[in-house]
Amino acid sequence: MASTLNFNVFTAPEKPLVGDRPRPFGDTMAWDPMTSTLIYGESDAVLVDTLTTEAEAEALAAWVALHHRNLTTIYITHGHLDHFAGVSVLKRHFPTARCVAAPGAVELARKQQVAFYRKLLPGRLPAVIPLPDPYNDEVLTLEGHELRIIQQGHTDAADSTSLYVPSLDLVVAGDVLYNQCHQYVAGLTPENLANWLAALDRLAALNPKVAVAGHKKPGAADTPEAIEWTKRYLTDFARLREETSGDAELFGAMTKQYPGWAAPQAWLMFGLA
Numbered sequence: 424m425a426s427t428l429n430f431n432v433f434t435a436p437e438k439p440l441v442g443d444r445p446r447p448f449g450d451t452m453a454w455d456p457m458t459s460t461l462i463y464g465e466s467d468a469v470l471v472d473t474l475t476t477e478a479e480a481e482a483l484a485a486w487v488a489l490h491h492r493n494l495t496t497i498y499i500t501h502g503h504l505d506h507f508a509g510v511s512v513l514k515r516h517f518p519t520a521r522c523v524a525a526p527g528a529v530e531l532a533r534k535q536q537v538a539f540y541r542k543l544l545p546g547r548l549p550a551v552i553p554l555p556d557p558y559n560d561e562v563l564t565l566e567g568h569e570l571r572i573i574q575q576g577h578t579d580a581a582d583s584t585s586l587y588v589p590s591l592d593l594v595v596a597g598d599v600l601y602n603q604c605h606q607y608v609a610g611l612t613p614e615n616l617a618n619w620l621a622a623l624d625r626l627a628a629l630n631p632k633v634a635v636a637g638h639k640k641p642g643a644a645d646t647p648e649a650i651e652w653t654k655r656y657l658t659d660f661a662r663l664r665e666e667t668s669g670d671a672e673l674f675g676a677m678t679k680q681y682p683g684w685a686a687p688q689a690w691l692m693f694g695l696a
């Protein structure tokens with residue numbers, strides 16, 4: 424008989440970035456707060472995403488160790504560097520754990536501009552940032568339970584995925600989902616918007632009890648209501664982009680619409696370039 428699964432979510436706060444603001448408005452540049460999720464059974468565990476900096480990954484590894492489980496697998500939801508840069512630190516603490524991602528996510532991971540990130544976070548990224556191994560199956564198994572990989576296409580990253588755990592009614596959404604945190608919508612095209620909304624509908628159709636966002640305001644509950652909030656943010660952004668003129672006006676309209684949300688930084692809407 425399969426054991427009962429459980430899960431726990433670790434949230435890393437915003438971290439300041441070095442560099443000039445690419446826009447003369449919005450908060451000082453910082454990386455939005457982000458999550459890593461541990462799913463665990465009686466003896467084994469699977470970790471979803473590894474955070475970014477050496478310090479974050481060390482704190483995450485210590486937190487994972489507190490669960491006293493054998494970490495078998497690290498699963499990376501998508502190929503943006505912030506979600507897998509900490510992997511070497513986790514591997515140092517849990518040397519038998521494999522690190523995997525869907526093949527499309529590995530391809531995006533391969534294209535990440537590591538040198539650029541090192542300039543933004545000087546001395547703070549691990550010295551070595553290995554790529555996850557491509558995982559071709561659609562399911563990971565943990566003590567007899569299925570962890571289903573859901574292909575989500577282009578959301579805030581190309582070839583993003585979410586992880587669905589039916590026995591926990593849990594979705595670990597990756598960056599398909601944000602929770603009370605300004606979203607990375609720089610360069611959002613109508614095609615990407617349509618795909619992102621469809622990806623959120625796919626999560627809603629699973630009717631999860633818990634939905635963990637890749638980026639969330641620290642302390643926010645992992646409520647599936649965030650699916651609707653993420654959709655509204657995207658459609659508001661697309662609408663206000665049409666209704667306003669210029670970046671400053673659009674930024675002002677979005678921060679007015681979402682006053683309490685974390686990471687009100689202009690670069691999330693317009694990019695770092």
Ligand SMILES: [Zn+2]
Nearest residue numbers: 503505598637
């Ligand atoms: Zn992200």
